[in-house]
Every structure is written in C-alpha cells, then in structure tokens.
Amino acid sequence: MATPERTYRADRSRRAILEAAAPEFAAHGFAGASLNRIIRASGLTKGGFYFHFPSKQALALAVLGDQYERWWARVLSEVGPLPRAVDRLFATPRVIARQIREGEGPGTLGKLIEELARDPDLRDEVCGSLRIAVEMTTAQFAEAQAEGDIRSDLDPALLAEVAVGGFAGMQTMTEQLADDDLERRVEALILVVRTATTSPQEGGP
Amino acid sequence: MATPERTYRADRSRRAILEAAAPEFAAHGFAGASLNRIIRASGLTKGGFYFHFPSKQALALAVLGDQYERWWARVLSEVGPLPRAVDRLFATPRVIARQIREGEGPGTLGKLIEELARDPDLRDEVCGSLRIAVEMTTAQFAEAQAEGDIRSDLDPALLAEVAVGGFAGMQTMTEQLADDDLERRVEALILVVRTATTSPQEGGP
Numbered sequence: 001m002a003t004p005e006r007t008y009r010a011d012r013s014r015r016a017i018l019e020a021a022a023p024e025f026a027a028h029g030f031a032g033a034s035l036n037r038i039i040r041a042s043g044l045t046k047g048g049f050y051f052h053f054p055s056k057q058a059l060a061l062a063v064l065g066d067q068y069e070r071w072w073a074r075v076l077s078e079v080g081p082l083p084r085a086v087d088r089l090f091a092t093p094r095v096i097a098r099q100i101r102e103g104e105g106p107g108t109l110g111k112l113i114e115e116l117a118r119d120p121d122l123r124d125e126v127c128g129s130l131r132i133a134v135e136m137t138t139a140q141f142a143e144a145q146a147e148g149d150i151r152s153d154l155d156p157a158l159l160a161e162v163a164v165g166g167f168a169g170m171q172t173m174t175e176q177l178a179d180d181d182l183e184r185r186v187e188a189l190i191l192v193v194r195t196a197t198t199s200p201q202e203g204g205p
Numbered sequence: 206m207a208t209p210e211r212t213y214r215a216d217r218s219r220r221a222i223l224e225a226a227a228p229e230f231a232a233h234g235f236a237g238a239s240l241n242r243i244i245r246a247s248g249l250t251k252g253g254f255y256f257h258f259p260s261k262q263a264l265a266l267a268v269l270g271d272q273y274e275r276w277w278a279r280v281l282s283e284v285g286p287l288p289r290a291v292d293r294l295f296a297t298p299r300v301i302a303r304q305i306r307e308g309e310g311p312g313t314l315g316k317l318i319e320e321l322a323r324d325p326d327l328r329d330e331v332c333g334s335l336r337i338a339v340e341m342t343t344a345q346f347a348e349a350q351a352e353g354d355i356r357s358d359l360d361p362a363l364l365a366e367v368a369v370g371g372f373a374g375m376q377t378m379t380e381q382l383a384d385d386d387l388e389r390r391v392e393a394l395i396l397v398v399r400t401a402t403t404s405p406q407e408g409g410p
Contacts, residue, residue: 113381117380117381123381123383126381127381127382130378130381131382154396154400158396159393159397161375161378161390161393162371162390162393162394162397164378165371165374165375165377165378165390165394166367166370166371166374166394167374168374168377168378169370169371169373169374169375169376169377170366170367170370170374172373172374172377173335173366173369173370175322176318176319176322176328176332176335177332177336178328178332185366185367188363188364188366188367189367189370189371191359191363191401192364192397192398192402193397193401195359195400195401195404196396196397196398196401196404197397199400199404199405200404200405
C-alpha cells in the first residue's frame with residue numbers, strides 16, 4: 001500500500017509532467033509534440049514518466065483534463081462573485097479571452113484538441129468539454145431568463161450554441177488573420193448576443 | 206503559339222485536374238491528399254499533370270481559388286435576385302450552409318484551408334478569402350443600414366466579423382460534435398444577429 005509520503009511524491013511527479021507537457025502540446029499540437037522534450041523538462045526519468053502515463057495519448061488527455069479543471073476554477077473565481085446571472089454570463093467569455101491572450105487555459109490547446117478530435121475513438125472524450133461548455137452556458141442563459149434580465153422567448157440551448165460556437169469562431173478568425181484581435185472580436189460577439197437577448201420581446205417582456 | 210484548339214484542350218485538362226483534386230483535398234486535407242490518386246482520377250499522365258501544376262501546393266491554391274469563384278457565382282445567383290440588402294444578407298449564410306450539406310463550395314475545404322494557413326508564406330493568399338468574406342459582408346450590412354432595415358448605430362465591420370466568424374464557429378462546433386447540425390446552428394446564428402440588428406435603437410431609429 002502507498003504511504004502518504006509516496007503518494008505525495010507521485011502526485012508531485014505527475015504534476016511536473018503535466019506542467020512540462022502543457023506548453024509542449026500548446027506549441028506543437030499532438031503529432032508535433034516530443035515526449036523526449038517533455039520528459040527532459042519534467043526532470044523525471046523515462047521509467048518515472050511511463051509509471052504515470054502509458055502513452056503520449058494518455059498524457060495528452062490528462063493535460064487537457066487538468067487544464068480544463070484548473071482553468072474553470074480560475075474563471076469561476078473571477079465571475080462567481082458577480083451577483084446576477086446575466087453579468088456572470090457575459091463576463092465569462094471576456095475572462096476566457098484575456099486568459100488566452102495571457103497564454104493560459106485550454107483555449108491555448110486548440111491545435112491539440114483538433115488533432116485528438118479527428119480520432120473517432122477520442123472524439124467523445126475530447127469534445128465532451130465542448131458539450132459541457134454548451135451545457136453550462138445554457139444553464140447561465142436560463143438563469144438570466146429566470147432573473148428577468150434577458151428575453152424569455154429565446155431558447156437558452158440555442159443561445160448557448162451561438163455563444164460557445166461564436167467564441168470558437170472568433171478564435172479561428174483571429175488565428176487565420178493572425179492579428180491578435182481576439183478580445184476585440186469577443187467584445188463584438190458579446191455586444192451582438194447581449195443586444196439580441198435584451199431587446200424588447202414581441203408582445204411585451 | 207497556342208492554337209484555339211490546343212488552348213481549349215489545355216483548359217479541359219486543367220479543369221479535369223481541378224475536379225479530381227477538390228474531393229481529394231476535401232476528404233484528406235493537404236498533407237493527406239495523394240497526388241497519384243488525383244492524377245489517376247483526372248485521366249491525365251504525370252507529365253500532363255505537371256504541365257499544369259508544378260507542385261501539390263500550386264494545385265491546392267488553384268483548387269481553392271476555383272472553388273471560391275464558382276461557389277460565389279452560385280451564391281450570387283441565388284441571393285442576388287432578392288430586392289432588399291437585408292434579405293440578401295441573411296439568405297447568404299443559409300445558402301452556404303445548404304451547399305456545405307450538399308458537399309459543395311470552399312466550406313468543404315476547411316481542413317485544407319487550415320493546413321495551408323499554417324504556412325506563413327501562404328497565409329495571406331489563403332486567408333485573403335476570409336478577409337474578402339468579411340469585406341463583402343460589411344458592405345451588405347452597410348447597405349441594409351442605408352435602406353433603413355437594420356439599426357444604423359452598430360458598426361457594420363464589427364457585425365461582419367461576428368457573422369463570418371460566427372459561421373466558422375458553427376462549422377467547428379458541428380465538426381467536433383459530429384452531429385451534422387450545421388444548418389440548425391446557422392439558423393440560430395441568423396436569429397441572434399437579426400434580432401440584435403433589428404432591435405429598436407436607443408434614442409429612436
């Protein structure tokens with residue numbers, strides 16, 4: 001049985017690998033990432049590495065899961081204190097866009113996500129996070145409707161797909177035009193979605 | 206000097222190559238596409254092929270340019286007859302989404318575009334089309350504003366980025382969730398942008 005001391009050391013090694021792997025996958029995607037570079041940067045031996053992760057794929061999925069978890073905790077710590085759902089709703093993409101500019105969060109792993117999603121066996125696991133983002137955003141829209149701050153005649157699930165997909169589109173556009181203007185585009189998206197959802201409803205509020 | 210007969214034959218060979226190459230690039234992207242399969246499908250010899258296209262890259266760029274040209278002509282033939290700019294504006298993404306479902310147009314070459322855009326030397330040529338899409342959409346929004354059908358206090362260039370980027374995002378989401386629901390998502394995007402742009406303006410219309 002593992003003693004607490006050994007468990008602590010194992011956790012620390014695992015964390016060292018995840019921290020070394022995240023920037024490597026961010027820079028080179030899945031195919032381009034070098035396990036040797038990751039192992040070297042983690043300070044572990046090859047044996048130590050394979051004790052924690054049987055394969056590059058297992059590592060990539062763990063990095064993704066870890067980034068999502070830590071990143072979402074940070075987003076929540078920023079938007080959570082806002083008292084109204086409508087404010088949390090529109091603050092979220094703003095915070096995420098800023099984190100991407102600062103080189104943080106799963107938004108920086110777009111290339112890795114895309115490569116992994118091409119594998120039909122991994123698609124569900126990788127894209128689960130997209131589904132979760134849509135679900136959480138749906139809940140935020142529904143809450144803002146319940147609080148009377150946005151129109152109640154628009155389907156929250158549909159609004160969530162436009163918002164989450166729109167954010168992904170602003171990223172694609174920014175990458176392809178290579179102009180670093182993601183935050184400006186996200187503000188434009190927020191303006192359009194906010195205007196649509198707070199416009200007067202036909203037949204009264 | 207080329208006789209008209211020879212020019213005609215050369216045009217026909219060039220066209221045969223472009224038609225053989227488009228589905229290959231659509232299915233496999235740039236790296237995955239096989240020149241041998243394309244040459245075989247075109248019915249030409251290797252020599253005949255290289256007479257028209259010095260490289261796979263030259264061919265890929267020609268396929269893209271050809272697809273854009275023919276596809277835009279088809280879009281225009283459908284939306285052009287609509288009398289008001291606001292109707293042309295919102296009919297355009299609907300027509301494009303339908304064409305993608307039918308396996309037509311540059312929207313089917315997303316993987317190729319993405320791969321080519323990673324090469325800094327090609328980015329401008331490849332993403333020129335994205336810039337053109339934003340410019341044309343900006344003009345449509347401005348025209349609809351001039352005709353008094355949408356709010357005049359929203360920046361048309363900004364709306365165009367949300368609309369074009371949003372469309373790309375609906376594609377990404379549909380690819381990643383692999384549910385073939387692009388047309389439903391594009392309708393949702395149209396609903397949000399239309400509601401935002403036709404909502405009453407603060408301080409009167």
